[in-house]
Amino acid sequence: MQNYYAGNPLNRLSYLRSSPSFLASALESPKASFIPLDSLQPLCKNDKDGVRRLLTIKWSDVQEFIGDPKQVFHGVDGKRDEDVPELAILGKEAARLGKSKVGELSPQEKRQYFLNQPALVFLGVDERSAPESAKSLPLSKPDDNSTLESHSPHGEPYWAIDVSSCTELKKQILIKNERAMFMELRSGAQTMPNEEASIAAEARSLVDWNTRNRFCPACARPIRSVWAGWKRSCIPGEPSGEGADAEPACVSRKGVHNFSYPRTDPVVIMAVLSPDRERILLGRQRTWPARFYSCLAGFIESGESLEEAVRREVYEEAGIVIGEVGYHSSQPWPFPSSLMFGCWGIAESADAEKDVRVDLDNELEDARFFTREQVLKVINSTKPMQLSREQIAKIDGQGGPARDELDAAKRKADEQGAFMMPPATAIANTLVTAWATGKLFNQHPASSTNASSKM
Incomplete structure (x- = not known):
């Protein structure tokens, strides 16, 4: 068992992101695959069985728009990118501007060039077909005049490319891939194989950050992308001006600064249990689809541990005091870029069900304890738990049902004991299902190493 969006098969080769020669060879490799994204939506297509598949394109499809690989990743192996100020103007922009070097542009042209440059991100290499002894190594043994990084790796390099502003390229892609479409990942991934979804998740998060x-x-x-989309820095050659008009060099050009690298926001999500561990607390927000309930969750704040975040969030949202806390598993969540820490917590009060209150931070409309029987009834339903695009929009706060619809749905849920759970793509589903089937404390996804550890 493994959480959705986890289990990415790519070797990210992070130590080679600063090597221009390696990146150039990986870019023009005949095995290279590019994931095009339009407004963060990856290219997909349903197969004959109705399964949504992630589609990729090849270097020959994008070469005209990207340009010479040796110019894309400028510089010399072993030197900082800040030490190589003469950047080439990439792809069709050189012909449009009539100039070949960034240094030839006026300040306004330079500003627009970097602001309009589409994101190109190196995701990693799929080495599953490579011999075990060759993984993470170059394709051939380097000679005396080359570096280790100057050779293509074994396997299939993966890239993400933002085509949102490349109308001509998008048109060519859709013509070449009949019945393909750019699909919103959160709703589209519900039928996508997990390994493909995990690669798409990495691509989406990094293109979004760039x-x-x-x-x-x-x-x-304006800042530019370096390290193949894994770092952003001020443009070499800046600032301009002399004497009293000269601007100081940007502090981000020296030292390590966290705003230069992709961010991941940590979140705790909890299976909150009654003291006898026979009931689970679930909540719902006002804008969510009718009868939809999920685990409580919240962002970890600065200077806060996982345990502290679990206890604080549960008390703020539902008024329940939590004692024992444990960790189950984690899930990358690319909307836009969070890491979900799946935990469990045990309510201290024997009357926890009576203690529930949602008026402290008013984030929830309702929170209640459900029995194992109620949850298993939902899990064992013959209808798969999948959410429509409209339902997902409501969960994200982009719309919601009318007040009378909510009240009617709540009354119906009270009468029938029926409700909806998050789909299997969400770690909330993993936590609730693990509890309902008696596996929360003794079984965990493959991505976790210590599911039942107490904290």
């Missing part, structure tokens, strides 16, 4: 972070938070200048 797209959001266009300006330096230290000096407000």
Whole structure:
């Protein structure tokens, strides 16, 4: 058993992201696969069995738009990117601007060039078909005049490319891939094989981060992507000006700064149990689809441990005091980029069901304890637990049912004991199912190493 979006098969080779020669060879490799994303939606297509599959394109499809690989990843192996200021203008932009080097651009042209440059991210290499002894190594033995990184790796390099602003490229992709479409990952992934979804999740998170972070938070200048999409820094050659008009060099160009690298936001999500461990606490927000309940969750705050976050969030959202806390498993959640820490917590009060209150932070409309029988009835339902795009939008707070619809649904749920759970793609489903089937404390997904440890 493994949480969805976990189990990414790619070797990320993070130690080679700063090697221009390695990246260039991985870019133009005949085995390289590119995941195009339009507004963060990856290219997908349903197979004959109705299973959604992730589609990729090849170097020949994108070469015209990217340009010379040796120019894309400028510099010299072993040197900092800040030490190589002469950047080439990539792809069709060189012809449009009539210039070949970034240094030839005016300040306004340079600003627009970097702001409009689509994200290109190296995701890693699929080495599953490579011999065990060759994994993480170059394709051939380097000679005396080359470096280890200057040779293509064994396996299939994977890249993500943002095609949102490349109308011509999008048109070519869709013409070449009949019946393919750019699909919202959260709703589309419910039928996608997990390994493909995990690669798409990595691609989505990194393209999103590169797209959001266009300006330096230290000096407000436009910033560019380096390390094949895994770092953003101020443009070499900046600042401009002389004498009294000269601006100071940006602090992000020296030392280590956390705003230069992709961020991951830690979140705790909890299976909150009654003292006898026979009931589970689930809650719902006002905007969620009718009868939809899930585990309580919240962001971990600065200076806070997992245990402290679990206890704080449960008390703030439901008024329940938690004693014992344990860890179950984790899940990367690419919306936009969180890491979900799946935990369990035991309520201290024997009357926990009477202690539930949702008026402290008013985040929830309702929270209640469900019996194992009620949960198993939902799990064993013949209808698979999948959410529509509209239902997901409601969960994300982009719309919601009317007040009378909520009240009617709540009354019906009270009468029938029926409710909806998150789909199998969510770690909330994993936690609830593990508890209901008696496996929360003695079985865990393969991505976890110590499911029942007490904290």
